[in-house]
Amino acid sequence: MKILLLAAASLVVQMLVFLCLGSVVMKVRGKDDYSLSHGVWIGYFVYFGIFEVVCLACEVALLPLRTLALIMAVFMGGVILLGFFFGYRSWIGSMNSLRHRMQLHGFLLIVMLLTLAASVVFVLCYFDASADSGWYVGEASTALATNTIGRFDPSTGERILRLKSRYALNCFPYHNAVMSSLIGGLPVVVSSRSVMSVINVIMSFISVYELGRALFPDNERRGVKIRSIRERPGVYSRRRADLFVVMVFALNVLSSTIYMPGIFLFTRSYEGKSLIVNVAVPAALAICASLWRETSETPMRDLFWIMASSVCFSASSIMVLALSLMAILPVIAIRGKWNRLPALLLACAPVFAWGVTYYLIQHGVIILRTWR
Amino acid sequence: MAGITIKEYGLTFVWACLKEYLGRSWPILLIFVLGCVAGIVAAIAGKKRDVPLEIVDAKDYVPGRYEDSQLPDSSSVTWMFVSIVVFCLVTVMNPFLVRALIPRFGMTTVYYRFFWILPVTFGAAYWLTRAIGSVRRKMVQAIAFALVIVAMAFSMPINPGIPNVRIPDNVYKVDGAIPVLCDAIHQDFEQTEQYQKAVEKLAAITDRTSRKWMKWEAKQYPLCVFPYGIEFAVRQYDPTVRLLFNRNLRLFYEGNTSTGITYGEKNKKYMRRKRILDAMYGRDPSVTPEAFRKAMKATKTRYLVVEQNLANTSFLEESGCRQVATVAGYMIFRFGLSGSEQKAG
Numbered sequence: 001m002k003i004l005l006l007a008a009a010s011l012v013v014q015m016l017v018f019l020c021l022g023s024v025v026m027k028v029r030g031k032d033d034y035s036l037s038h039g040v041w042i043g044y045f046v047y048f049g050i051f052e053v054v055c056l057a058c059e060v061a062l063l064p065l066r067t068l069a070l071i072m073a074v075f076m077g078g079v080i081l082l083g084f085f086f087g088y089r090s091w092i093g094s095m096n097s098l099r100h101r102m103q104l105h106g107f108l109l110i111v112m113l114l115t116l117a118a119s120v121v122f123v124l125c126y127f128d129a130s131a132d133s134g135w136y137v138g139e140a141s142t143a144l145a146t147n148t149i150g151r152f153d154p155s156t157g158e159r160i161l162r163l164k165s166r167y168a169l170n171c172f173p174y175h176n177a178v179m180s181s182l183i184g185g186l187p188v189v190v191s192s193r194s195v196m197s198v199i200n201v202i203m204s205f206i207s208v209y210e211l212g213r214a215l216f217p218d219n220e221r222r223g224v225k226i227r228s229i230r231e232r233p234g235v236y237s238r239r240r241a242d243l244f245v246v247m248v249f250a251l252n253v254l255s256s257t258i259y260m261p262g263i264f265l266f267t268r269s270y271e272g273k274s275l276i277v278n279v280a281v282p283a284a285l286a287i288c289a290s291l292w293r294e295t296s297e298t299p300m301r302d303l304f305w306i307m308a309s310s311v312c313f314s315a316s317s318i319m320v321l322a323l324s325l326m327a328i329l330p331v332i333a334i335r336g337k338w339n340r341l342p343a344l345l346l347a348c349a350p351v352f353a354w355g356v357t358y359y360l361i362q363h364g365v366i367i368l369r370t371w372r
Numbered sequence: 373m374a375g376i377t378i379k380e381y382g383l384t385f386v387w388a389c390l391k392e393y394l395g396r397s398w399p400i401l402l403i404f405v406l407g408c409v410a411g412i413v414a415a416i417a418g419k420k421r422d423v424p425l426e427i428v429d430a431k432d433y434v435p436g437r438y439e440d441s442q443l444p445d446s447s448s449v450t451w452m453f454v455s456i457v458v459f460c461l462v463t464v465m466n467p468f469l470v471r472a473l474i475p476r477f478g479m480t481t482v483y484y485r486f487f488w489i490l491p492v493t494f495g496a497a498y499w500l501t502r503a504i505g506s507v508r509r510k511m512v513q514a515i516a517f518a519l520v521i522v523a524m525a526f527s528m529p530i531n532p533g534i535p536n537v538r539i540p541d542n543v544y545k546v547d548g549a550i551p552v553l554c555d556a557i558h559q560d561f562e563q564t565e566q567y568q569k570a571v572e573k574l575a576a577i578t579d580r581t582s583r584k585w586m587k588w589e590a591k592q593y594p595l596c597v598f599p600y601g602i603e604f605a606v607r608q609y610d611p612t613v614r615l616l617f618n619r620n621l622r623l624f625y626e627g628n629t630s631t632g633i634t635y636g637e638k639n640k641k642y643m644r645r646k647r648i649l650d651a652m653y654g655r656d657p658s659v660t661p662e663a664f665r666k667a668m669k670a671t672k673t674r675y676l677v678v679e680q681n682l683a684n685t686s687f688l689e690e691s692g693c694r695q696v697a698t699v700a701g702y703m704i705f706r707f708g709l710s711g712s713e714q715k716a717g
Contacts, residue, residue: 003543004543007543062581064580122534122537125537125538125539125540126533126536126537127540127545127546128536129546129547129601129602129603129604129605130604131604131619131622131623133604133605133608134603134604134605134607134608134619135619137608138607138608138611141607141608141609141610141611142607142611144611145611145612146589146611147580148580151586152586152589152590153618154607154611155604155607155615155617155618155619156607156614156615156616156617156618157590157593157607157611157612157613157614157615158590158614159583159586159587159589159590161583187544187609188608188611189544189545189546189608189609190543190544190545192608193545193608194543194545208494211494212501215449215498216501216505220445220446240501240505243501243504243505243517244497244498244501247496247497247500247501248493248494248497250497250521250524251400251493251496251497251524252493252531253530253531253534254397254400254524254525254528254529254530254531255397255400255493255531256394256395256396256397256528256529256530256531256532257392257393257394257395257397257532258532259373259392259393259484259487260393260394260395260397260493261488261493262493262531262533263531263532263533266531266533266534267533267536273485276485276488277485277488281488281489282494285491285494288452289449289452292448292449292451292452293448293449316482316485316488319485319486319488319489322463322464322486322489323456323488323489323491325459326455326456326459326460326463326489327452327455327456329459330451330452330455330459331452331455334451370586371581371582371583371586372579372581372582
């Protein structure tokens with residue numbers, strides 16, 4: 001029972017950190033169209049982008065995990081304070097308009113929330129003893145037990161004398177070790193396989209919802225006669241996005257192979273690979289769609305954080321880079337908006353930086369020893 | 373992807389991988405392709421609609437945005453999907469490039485991840501949503517939605533993870549035997565000289581960044597072999613147990629070649645470990661007690677955990693293993709450790 005309460009506390013704290021961070025970022029950007037889900041979504045990417053940099057620095061400097069946990073605790077505390085300071089008005093506004101916004105969604109919102117609830121229950125119940133789960137969760141549990149970052153092999157417990165580029169550069173698993181270190185008494189295996197799974201599934205749904213909003217913007221209804229009062233502004237995009245989320249859920253349920261996104265979402269939601277295909281890819285696609293549809297003023301800033309967090313999640317972040325380049329370069333070329341090219345390259349910088357570092361480590365130019 | 377190599381498939385590698393990737397869910401690709409074709413036809417043949425002024429909520433109004441610009445219509449999404457597909461076909465799914473580059477980057481086994489770039493699932497969902505959304509009457513829309521779901525459920529198999537879900541019997545979501553096995557091993561190991569020596573050595577080392585500290589940090593934990601069914605969950609629950617087999621070695625021993633790594637008879641590291649598992653389960657009668665003991669000493673393995681009904685007990689005891697406990701249907705054997713109790717006696 002104590003572990004369940006700690007797990008619930010960890011879930012609430014992490015979601016609060018993402019919300020506060022997202023609120024701060026949106027406040028800094030001066031965005032008016034505030035929404036809680038969008039705030040959490042942005043905060044999630046920004047958090048893992050920052051975590052990657054801090055954790056990697058600690059890993060290379062051979063600092064103990066507890067030092068990293070302390071740094072992140074200070075960061076999270078600061079973010080929560082700033083978030084409350086900057087965001088409380090927006091939160092109150094969101095809560096006051098909750099009924100109005102639910103009316104804009106309509107009945108489909110209930111269907112969408114039911115599919116989300118079903119997915120959450122599923123990932124909470126599902127367990128297996130796969131080799132990959134042993135690696136991902138083992139990485140976090142080993143870090144916590146030895147109070148080190150990446151210096152022991154997660155699958156055997158033996159010391160590692162040199163960091164391997166394939167695993168050492170993607171720090172996502174250590175976030176669970178940090179959370180377990182901060183919330184004393186919460187086992188890493190629970191933090192990774194239950195708490196993080198639930199968070200990741202929620203983020204996946206929000207990412208798909210954001211993609212739906214980008215694919216079906218309200219301006220698509222321009223010029224169409226309004227037939228009833230229920231078709232007021234904001235209804236179209238929300239209802240189509242809700243239906244889109246339900247459709248993606250249905251297709252994920254019917255993904256028949258171990259390679260498709262569905263199996264990663266439901267059975268491997270705590271792995272970085274799953275976050276690439278189910279959170280980062282739809283998020284990047286949403287940015288691309290908003291560029292094609294010209295519904296977003298400055299989408300590259302969001303793309304930067306999606307790329308940065310992808311590097312944290314997995315080495316498969318190159319898929320997010322490839323997708324973004326394949327979708328954005330043509331729109332830049334077709335519409336002749338070459339002034340967007342520097343912003344695109346800057347947004348892709350985290351994955352480029354990761355790629356260069358990976359190559360240099362792989363070819364022995366950089367040697368990252370785990371001892372002095 | 374397991375069993376699909378560029379050496380064997382050559383230029384058809386990408387096609388073979390795509391078939392393996394989709395399996396019986398190919399209707400998702402069909403929906404995506406048909407949707408893109410319909411979108412292209414509509415974009416080319418469709419009439420451009422005049423965009424009259426619209427009524428905008430005051431708080432949503434952005435000066436200049438509505439009056440001056442012709443915002444792209446839904447065909448822009450079609451072109452986005454098409455551009456991704458074309459780019460993929462020219463680059464990461466170009467059979468000639470793939471044949472030349474993918475083995476060089478060691479990505480043959482993980483090539484399936486390139487299919488994540490193709491927005492097949494999201495694209496199919498987009499076209500289905502657009503099709504259902506185009507129905508005006510709410511009731512007909514609901515019926516169309518239900519029919520689409522039923523048709524998909526009949527034409528495609530369910531996600532293989534879903535039938536395997538069951539309520540976990542503990543909060544850690546690991547096999548219930550693992551906590552008791554780990555406890556029993558620790559209880560026994562903490563009585564041994566190796567553990568006490570490691571603790572003493574660690575207490576004397578102040579620099580936690582040294583190689584020496586790492587060595588003794590590892591040595592204070594027992595080195596074990598667990599049955600395949602629970603091995604990968606052991607260190608998730610208890611990282612203070614060391615395992616003899618790493619992930620790739622164990623998978624290969626059990627006949628799983630999805631990692632693309634193989635170990636031959638010349639690989640001493642693998643052969644020693646194989647000998648131990650062969651002996652534990654009596655799989656290879658040619659393994660002698662001496663060869664087993666040699667492998668155990670060379671690898672410094674301390675504990676063997678075997679299913680009670682599968683254990684090669686007489687061989688293990690004859691080879692110098694001592695049965696420590698039988699818990700949760702598993703037998704725990706200890707090898708080559710002297711306990712402090714024995715020492716005192």
